[in-house]
Amino acid sequence: MSNYHIKHFEEYFQVYRKSVRNPEVFWEEIAEEHFLWRKKWDNVLSWDFKKPEIKWFEGAQLNITENCIDRHLHTRGDKTAILFEPNNPEEPTEHITYRQLHERVCKFANVLKSKGIKKGDRVCIYLPMIPELAISVLACARIGAVHSVVFAGFSATALSTRINDCDAKMVLTSDGSYRGAKTIDLKGIVDEALEDCPGVESVLVAKRINSEINMKAGRDEWLQPLLDEAYSDCVIEIMDTEDPLFILYTSGSTGMPKGMLHTTAGYMVYTAYTFKNVFQYRENDVYWCTADIGWITGHSYIVYGPLANGATTVMFEGVPSYPDFGRFWDIVDKHKVTQFYTAPTAIRALAKQGSELVEKYDLSSLKVLGSVGEPINEEAWHWYNENVGKKKSPIVDTWWQTETGGIMITPIPFSTPTKPTYATLPFIGIQPALMDENGKEIKGNQVDGRLCIKFPWPSMARTIWGNHQRYKDTYFSAFEDMYFTGDGALRDEVGFYRITGRVDDVIIVSGHNLGTAPIEDAINEHQAVAESAIVGFPHDVKGNALYGYVTLKDTGEGRDHDNVRKEINQLITDRIGPIAKLDKIQFTTGLPKTRSGKIMRRILRKIASNDAENLGDISTLLNPEVVQDIKDNVL
Numbered sequence: 001m002s003n004y005h006i007k008h009f010e011e012y013f014q015v016y017r018k019s020v021r022n023p024e025v026f027w028e029e030i031a032e033e034h035f036l037w038r039k040k041w042d043n044v045l046s047w048d049f050k051k052p053e054i055k056w057f058e059g060a061q062l063n064i065t066e067n068c069i070d071r072h073l074h075t076r077g078d079k080t081a082i083l084f085e086p087n088n089p090e091e092p093t094e095h096i097t098y099r100q101l102h103e104r105v106c107k108f109a110n111v112l113k114s115k116g117i118k119k120g121d122r123v124c125i126y127l128p129m130i131p132e133l134a135i136s137v138l139a140c141a142r143i144g145a146v147h148s149v150v151f152a153g154f155s156a157t158a159l160s161t162r163i164n165d166c167d168a169k170m171v172l173t174s175d176g177s178y179r180g181a182k183t184i185d186l187k188g189i190v191d192e193a194l195e196d197c198p199g200v201e202s203v204l205v206a207k208r209i210n211s212e213i214n215m216k217a218g219r220d221e222w223l224q225p226l227l228d229e230a231y232s233d234c235v236i237e238i239m240d241t242e243d244p245l246f247i248l249y250t251s252g253s254t255g256m257p258k259g260m261l262h263t264t265a266g267y268m269v270y271t272a273y274t275f276k277n278v279f280q281y282r283e284n285d286v287y288w289c290t291a292d293i294g295w296i297t298g299h300s301y302i303v304y305g306p307l308a309n310g311a312t313t314v315m316f317e318g319v320p321s322y323p324d325f326g327r328f329w330d331i332v333d334k335h336k337v338t339q340f341y342t343a344p345t346a347i348r349a350l351a352k353q354g355s356e357l358v359e360k361y362d363l364s365s366l367k368v369l370g371s372v373g374e375p376i377n378e379e380a381w382h383w384y385n386e387n388v389g390k391k392k393s394p395i396v397d398t399w400w401q402t403e404t405g406g407i408m409i410t411p412i413p414f415s416t417p418t419k420p421t422y423a424t425l426p427f428i429g430i431q432p433a434l435m436d437e438n439g440k441e442i443k444g445n446q447v448d449g450r451l452c453i454k455f456p457w458p459s460m461a462r463t464i465w466g467n468h469q470r471y472k473d474t475y476f477s478a479f480e481d482m483y484f485t486g487d488g489a490l491r492d493e494v495g496f497y498r499i500t501g502r503v504d505d506v507i508i509v510s511g512h513n514l515g516t517a518p519i520e521d522a523i524n525e526h527q528a529v530a531e532s533a534i535v536g537f538p539h540d541v542k543g544n545a546l547y548g549y550v551t552l553k554d555t556g557e558g559r560d561h562d563n564v565r566k567e568i569n570q571l572i573t574d575r576i577g578p579i580a581k582l583d584k585i586q587f588t589t590g591l592p593k594t595r596s597g598k599i600m601r602r603i604l605r606k607i608a609s610n611d612a613e614n615l616g617d618i619s620t621l622l623n624p625e626v627v628q629d630i631k632d633n634v635l
């Protein structure tokens, strides 16, 4: 029996049971029946969470682009693979069929080869949401190059850090990008970043906004003339299952961003299988995920998962507010979108605009709605359900992470029930556990704890690029023989999971993971700043916003505090990007610390969240007196 497409509740339980009782048999069947292999595996799974080392489908060979493109050519050659909707609604939509995608990926792959890119080389992609982004990702995968996409909202410093960390030889970018009514000078950012990146040999530039840019002789070239000349077929590189597919950076609670390494076969199998079931994709559906391919959601559920299923996937270049806040609904109406997957922060921003803009459009094509990236609050859930889904489209609140590669806890529409603010049940093959602070598993229902996963799943990240020890320390050391997610969760009386948020120093702002350390480092670069600490506080659109406590070197008297605030935010924008800017900056006489010198963020978090009534015993602090001062001056 094929378990590829789950259609009702009983079937979910049956298949789930099978997948955890005998994972190897289960995943072998899925892999065998639904994908194209150049050579079959010798062993389905070997794993050791102590090392940690995880290998799926060892011994097999494949190419993920053959699975995502070539194998559809016979049956779906003229079907739209990528439906590109530009920033400007006046510009025509582009329908890229599977046949055209094949040709464009092949040409791009040949260009990469002609520039000396070989299997295993890292290519950094810093492109806006234009077709070249998806095509270049696939072109890398076709020749076995490892892509590392950096979201094109990151600053030059953030970009150069990532390029150097993965030692990329090449950067792909564009002359600029559109973002609503604005344009962004991406090539300028790349030029600045590359001043610190001696390893980059070439930069290929896609033309998008027709702006005047600098082209550095011997390094930079326009992409289009190279594509025009390139041969339109490119044989696949045959890859081993555990060969690296991509590196994608995510924030850690301390230090450098972590380059999560995903490998080929397990990632393909799991993203394809989750896509099919979580979105209940059917042949003529038009699926739209509003994420950017610069994030994991875009990798797994704009590019690989949908294309592996021969789906039509929408790629939207713009923003939800341009030309007005009806743009998402306009696109749903125009293309008869059937599955719509977005983030709670977008839902909250749109809900704020009222329902008139939604009602203007025909949304009757919608069948499934999705949410991802942060907890969805009750109000946003109901607004989404009533106004967008008209109470007939189930909402899949999907919990997962850059590290997990694919969706981990989620309802399966029309099979498992939904419940506002709950990600509900583990997906097939996923074995969650809630742990207490002493490292013991908390069994039973109506409990909460730290969310871990007990058993490997195919798309889990295999390491942190260049730092396996950090991978082990971050994910496999807190709890023995468990993958630790960094999130807290509760399990209700029937066993549904609700994610309660991060339990480490990662803060999720508008669905973006931000580590406190790099932001504090940026603040501390200001010559007047002695030290700083940032925490999250609740925000009605962003979910969390950032609150900075900053101690100046002198008393700060006579200084224009607003100016310092502006300068601090400018530093953050330069070092990381505008997404990490602080909403509030409070100047303090000191920061509360333990006797060993650790900043008590818990106290700062409570004060920033207007919850300073019950701070607990602060008498053991090194400097309890600063707490009152901070409370008195809270913003």
Ligand code: PRX
Pocket: 250, 296, 297, 371, 372, 373, 374, 375, 376, 397, 398, 399, 400, 401, 402, 403, 423, 485, 486, 487, 499, 501, 502, 508, 511, 512, 513
């Ligand atoms: O805290 C969880 C939150 O986002 C974190 C992962 O962020 P990132 O690696 O950027 O991936 C985001 C897209 C998959 C998680 O540790 N998170 C993600 N989805 C949810 C969520 N929190 C609550 N509910 C969700 N559905």
